[in-house]
Amino acid sequence: MSKQYHTFHFTSESVTEGHPDKICDRISDAILDAYLQKDSYSRCAIECIVTKNQLVIAGEISSKIKINHEEIARNVILEIGYIDPLLGFHTGCDILDLIHIQAPELNKNEGAGDQGFVFGYACNQTKELMPLPIVLAHKLTHRLTEVRKENIIEGLYPDGKSQVTVRYENNMPVSIDNIIVSAHHSNRYKDENQFEILKSKIINHVVSHAIPKELIPDKAFITINPNGQWYKSGGPAADTGVTGRKIIADTYGGFARHGGGAFSGKDATKVDRSGAYMARKLAKSIVRKRYANECEIQLGFAIGKTKPISRAVKTFGTENVSIEKIQQYLFENSDITLGQMIENLNLREPRFQELTNYGHFGRDEFIWS
Secondary structure, eight states, X not given: OOOOOOOEEEEEEEEOXXXXXXXXXHHHHHHHHXXXXXXXXXXXXXXXXXXXXXXXXXXXXXXXXXXXXXXXXXXXXXXXXXXXXXXXXXXXXXEEEEEEEOOGGGSSSSSOSSOEEEEXXXXXXXXXXXXXXXXXXXXXXXXXXXXXXXXXXXXXXXXXXXXXXXXXXXTEEEXXXXXXXXXXXXXXXXXXXXHHHHHHHHIIIIIHHHSOXXXXXXXXXXXXXXXXXXXXXXXXXXXXXXTTTTHHHHTTTTSSOOOSOOOTTBOTTSHHHHHHHHHHHHHHHHHHTTSBSXXXXXXXXXXXXXXXXXXXXXXXXXXXXXXXHHXXXXXXXXXXXHHHHHHHXXXXXXOGGGGSSSOSSSOXXXXXX
């Protein structure tokens, strides 16, 4: 079914590495990487929850090696920047490790670690072949973290968010209507005048740096900390975080569908991750070859099976060749068994912590992205 061509607005969000959910994602991925570093056939499904000065690590592991999960978690918390006890969550937090051995029936073959369905998507809106709103939202949070860590703006804390609203005409982005950046900060900005200075710094050093000037018309609304000063509780002390709760920011910012399975903490036998990466690679190949301007691919999997049980392709009426040719190109020339997906995408390499923040797609350093 073709999409209707009309004017609309679309919003996507991104969060910084210090957001409570992203702390959990990163700890999960760091533990996964540590296992893969010494045993590339490790099977992992790791979940975390953080709250005020407490971290719970849970999940299942099957590996030839043993890892100090607590040490890895504290290193991640340090790297993110939670070092001040006054923040209510820091490197000295209490940690409860509940990781246990994976059920043997889930580790007996090379089939999918669980049932599920995934989507991959690509479009010609940006050079990354991604929707523009999520690309810009990630640029903002990445830059917000950068100015904090490089002390370009003093007094920023790790927690932060961005949100970008883009105006579309004929299904293509034409301008930005709204930009929101929220940054947790120290009490040096609790005075209203100092807070206005902080907002100006964020506009100058974050917004203007991350987003091309030509995309921001004079009528665009740029809002910094819309709820006012944010110098009291932030991070896990204010908001409990859980692994896998930012799957929309991890993918397409809501512009395309999502199967519901999260990525972080899962090795590549979990098709939530490997299948989604392969579906993205396939969709991207269709747009890159200009067979269509927009492409969404769904793959369905059954637990213990190596091949997808279903495949579907949508181009939303933007195809430049027949759907039959697109399907033939995709599924006659691509090996999408689980083993080949893992091999072709190098998914036994311990690189997953690099993907935790600012999206799993639209990044040149990864084959599928």
